[in-house]
């Protein structure tokens with residue numbers, strides 16, 4: 001890994017001597033990538049963002065920016081800008097004044113401000129909107145003004161705290177695409193917070209999945225979707241069938257009363273495991289060709305596919321997403337390939353996540369302006 005732009009080492013955050021809201025969190029952020037902090041409400045995503053921005057300090061542990069400790073560096077001395085959920089635009093100012101605000105405070109010369117605001121507006125595809133009032137802009141346009149206001153300062157890191165949550169579904173999808181494209185064009189590091197797994201999968205280079213003050217897994221969207229580390233991640237990232245099983249030996253797992261060839265290795269013989277099969281990886285077939293014999297319990301039309309709930313002979317329920325229809329009450333077969341089976345250890349812990357972090361040495365310098 002390249003030298004990280006941001007590193008957290010054993011960062012704990014507690015309020016009022018309570019149970020910590022972040023419990024010894026360690027991670028590295030590489031420059032120029034799109035990161036997403038993903039997790040349910042209250043898991044600590046915004047707390048991490050606020051500490052990167054400099055609005056809040058760790059109770060214990062260290063935060064580094066390009067190798068320098070920045071725990072106590074105030075927000076205005078960091079090369080970091082934030083786009084907030086509610087955009088926090090000034091309603092009485094026009095678009096130009098909103099975007100120019102920070103530069104004016106920094107006493108940047110007028111001509112330079114004009115040039116920078118124009119460029120920022122071009123980047124968010126709002127060229128020519130300088131004189132518009134904020135109240136005359138749509139939700140998506142306000143969102144873009146908020147982004148322009150953040151990027152006009154040329155930050156090295158842009159933090160985005162659920163910036164799409166106020167938008168309707170279609171606009172949200174458009175903005176996902178635009179944000180991703182903007183990040184690639186600017187080449188700066190984006191750290192995006194969301195509780196929406198589809199958004200995280202669509203936009204990110206790297207996802208950190210959080211639960212209850214811990215990072216439980218980090219990786220590319222495909223890694224996290226295909227190889228969830230535990231039940232929580234498998235359940236949170238997309239719909240999953242999760243059943244208990246036994247890893248008989250390398251590449252052979254038993255569940256639902258049968259043995260199946262798989263691709264997982266490295267577990268103890270006869271280790272109890274959880275087995276994940278994604279609904280879209282299950283194919284409906286004849287009983288004779290299926291690997292599992294199931295009875296169809298319910299079927300719902302979901303637009304792109306049917307969602308079919310079946311039950312096997314051991315009474316495990318299986319959700320199947322299929323473009324084919326099934327008949328409720330009929331007996332059918334489910335077919336899947338060995339690589340569609342994802343085997344997870346029980347109790348894959350956060351301590352193991354920390355151990356997997358590459359060690360990043362020479363981080364001993366004290367706080368200083370960066």
Ligand SMILES: Nc1ncnc2c1ncn2[C@@H]1O[C@H](COP(=O)(O)OP(=O)(O)OP(=O)(O)O)[C@@H](O)[C@H]1O
Nearest residue numbers: 015021039040041042043044045046047048193195
């Ligand atoms: N200033 C504060 N004082 C006390 N507790 C706080 C404070 N700020 C946050 N918390 C608590 O810390 C925990 C984590 O909050 P945080 O805002 O980081 O979660 P989140 O994952 O961003 O959630 P959401 O998606 O709802 O914004 C929550 O239990 C919250 O109540």
